[in-house]
Amino acid sequence: GEDVEQSLFLSVREGDSSVINCTYTDSSSTYLYWYKQEPGAGLQLLTYIFSNMDMKQDQRLTVLLNKKDKHLSLRIADTQTGDSAIYFCAERNRDDKIIFGKGTRLHILP
Amino acid sequence: EPEVTQTPSHQVTQMGQEVILRCVPISNHLYFYWYRQILGQKVEFLVSFYNNEISEKSEIFDDQFSVERPDGSNFTLKIRSTKLEDSAMYFCASSAQGTAGNTIYFGEGSWLTVV
Numbered sequence: 001g002e003d004v005e006q007s008l009f010l011s012v013r014e015g016d017s018s019v020i021n022c023t024y025t026d027s028s029s030t031y032l033y034w035y036k037q038e039p040g041a042g043l044q045l046l047t048y049i050f051s052n053m054d055m056k057q058d059q060r061l062t063v064l065l066n067k068k069d070k071h072l073s074l075r076i077a078d079t080q081t082g083d084s085a086i087y088f089c090a091e092r093n094r095d096d097k098i099i100f101g102k103g104t105r106l107h108i109l110p
Numbered sequence: 111e112p113e114v115t116q117t118p119s120h121q122v123t124q125m126g127q128e129v130i131l132r133c134v135p136i137s138n139h140l141y142f143y144w145y146r147q148i149l150g151q152k153v154e155f156l157v158s159f160y161n162n163e164i165s166e167k168s169e170i171f172d173d174q175f176s177v178e179r180p181d182g183s184n185f186t187l188k189i190r191s192t193k194l195e196d197s198a199m200y201f202c203a204s205s206a207q208g209t210a211g212n213t214i215y216f217g218e219g220s221w222l223t224v225v
Contacts, residue, residue, distance in 0.1 A: 031213070041219075042201060042216060043153070043219070045213060045214075045215060045216065048213055088153065092214070095166060097155050097166065098153075098203075098214055099155070102151070
């Protein structure tokens with residue numbers, strides 16, 4: 001069945017770049033997303049990429065998509081303490097359903 | 111920027127009670143969704159709704175659950191007789207289009223605690 005996998009934890013020093021990786025299984029995915037969830041808060045859409053693109057940049061965020069390997073990554077440049085959150089990778093399949101990963105908790109070291 | 115709003119932000123209810131979670135989707139959106147996240151687990155799809163009917167539902171969405179669009183703006187999720195395992199964050203979402211569309215926008219969630 002469809003699945004989205006991502007590592008559960010990532011620790012990064014403030015000012016360094018964070019790279020959060022994700023793999024997915026459904027080759028018919030139309031859109032791939034990164035959502036951010038801060039403690040006690042809802043899901044905030046950070047960025048998305050259409051499946052026929054391989055890169056998208058939005059300020060400090062860079063999304064890379066390798067469709068052949070079904071691998072998606074989110075790079076956050078110059079990581080700040082405010083970036084501390086859980087980052088969810090998600091895919092939107094042809095049935096219009098969003099399948100989420102378990103989320104990667106990003107911890108910022110001083 | 112337009113947003114999906116949900117009420118209540120947090121509700122505590124006794125087991126067996128009925129709960130209604132409310133959502134106001136983005137005004138020109140046509141597709142509506144409910145997802146839930148049990149603490150520490152994945153965000154899971156519950157149901158999608160289009161043209162005043164359910165278009166798809168997951169195995170979680172059993173007879174205890176129902177959805178309704180009672181007027182032109184609200185979209186509700188009702189849990190008829192809550193169980194302890196219904197405790198979760200419930201997210202409403204909406205999108206302008208279905209599979210041909212771009213993004214799905216989520217609300218901030220409603221925390222449901224069943225005691």
